[in-house]
Amino acid sequence: MANSISSMKVKIRHSEETDLEAILTIHKKAFGRDAESNLVKEILVAGQKDKELSLIAYKESAPDELDVPEVLLGHILLSRVRLTDSKSEKVLALAPLAVLPEAQNSGIGSALVSASINQANELGYAAIIALGDGDYYGRFGFEVSSIFGIYPPFEVARQNFRIKTLATFDKTLKGTVIYPETFNSV
Numbered sequence: 001m002a003n004s005i006s007s008m009k010v011k012i013r014h015s016e017e018t019d020l021e022a023i024l025t026i027h028k029k030a031f032g033r034d035a036e037s038n039l040v041k042e043i044l045v046a047g048q049k050d051k052e053l054s055l056i057a058y059k060e061s062a063p064d065e066l067d068v069p070e071v072l073l074g075h076i077l078l079s080r081v082r083l084t085d086s087k088s089e090k091v092l093a094l095a096p097l098a099v100l101p102e103a104q105n106s107g108i109g110s111a112l113v114s115a116s117i118n119q120a121n122e123l124g125y126a127a128i129i130a131l132g133d134g135d136y137y138g139r140f141g142f143e144v145s146s147i148f149g150i151y152p153p154f155e156v157a158r159q160n161f162r163i164k165t166l167a168t169f170d171k172t173l174k175g176t177v178i179y180p181e182t183f184n185s186v
Ligand SMILES: CC(C)(COP(=O)(O)OP(=O)(O)OC[C@H]1O[C@@H](n2cnc3c(N)ncnc32)[C@H](O)[C@@H]1OP(=O)(O)O)[C@@H](O)C(=O)NCCC(=O)NCCS
Pocket: 030, 031, 096, 097, 098, 099, 100, 103, 104, 105, 106, 107, 108, 109, 110, 111, 131, 132, 133, 135, 136
């Protein structure tokens, strides 16, 4: 088991341009389709370039595997969004999040969500929106967004549209979320 995913030490860092192909492969394999990887490509190549909003989980290779210094296992992307009733530019959307199928259920997704929350807090962002399984995101303190007067721009169960409020959050942040144009393709 020396080389099993669960026994290896997984680290997290900002992604670099050279990680792009591995990141796209992670999304394709995790979601079993191209939509999310196409979105990630569009955001990272043509759109938002802040590398601190794109985090990867990786493991360093063993000394006898030095031709591949590290193996990428998971990726999370945060994008800036707007709210209809606020001028704030301090709200992020978490999407997408993916872990290679063979590396799932070993805490990598959780580590990426926690790291992205810390990163957003450090950068002074006020909140992170997450669309997805409410029980999963609830583990990290994401609350149902409608409680705060913040709504999705599409039909979704309220339980599955959540917000993590951060240190600079204030109650004037309200309205319907406006995603960047690139998200319309998913
Ligand atoms: C969702 C995902 C990122 C989780 O990553 P992971 O590294 O497997 O997650 P962790 O090991 O940190 O956590 C595992 C726990 O989350 C739960 N979980 C995993 N995927 C889940 C999902 N889609 N919905 C709800 N719970 C989920 C597991 O059942 C497990 O529960 P347990 O701790 O009670 O056993 C990963 O399964 C994945 O890439 N899935 C395909 C893509 C996807 O659905 N992305 C999320 C988009 S919102």
